[in-house]
Amino acid sequence: MAEENNKLNIRLHLYxxxxxxxxxxxxxxxxxxxxxxxxDTVNTYAKILKGKRGxxxxxxxxxxxxxxxxxxxAKRNDTAPFxxxxxxxxxxxxxxxxxx
Numbered sequence: 001m002a003e004e005n006n007k008l009n010i011r012l013h014l015y016x017x018x019x020x021x022x023x024x025x026x027x028x029x030x031x032x033x034x035x036x037x038x039x040d041t042v043n044t045y046a047k048i049l050k051g052k053r054g055x056x057x058x059x060x061x062x063x064x065x066x067x068x069x070x071x072x073x074a075k076r077n078d079t080a081p082f083x084x085x086x087x088x089x090x091x092x093x094x095x096x097x098x099x100x
Contacts, residue, residue: 010022010031013039
């Protein structure tokens with residue numbers, strides 16, 4: 001019940017749709033910023049493609065744009081290669097210390 005009290009019902013305007021969402025209070029700003037990003041991206045593609053493509057294709061172009069941003073950011077923040085190198089170096093140092 002306490003967890004439920006920590007949630008808000010908010011309405012987000014997403015391009016041409018109103019959407020009701022239940023969110024944690026501390027995440028409201030993140031949801032509103034995400035909705036703003038969606039609107040900005042869809043509006044950008046709508047200006048470029050309106051009359052040339054249908055609404056569905058405009059939405060898909062916007063989704064692809066946002067997904068590409070996400071993937072690039074995830075790749076940029078991938079620490080796995082560094083962790084692998086550190087593990088190998090640690091093993092080599094431990095082996096060298098054993099031999100001394």
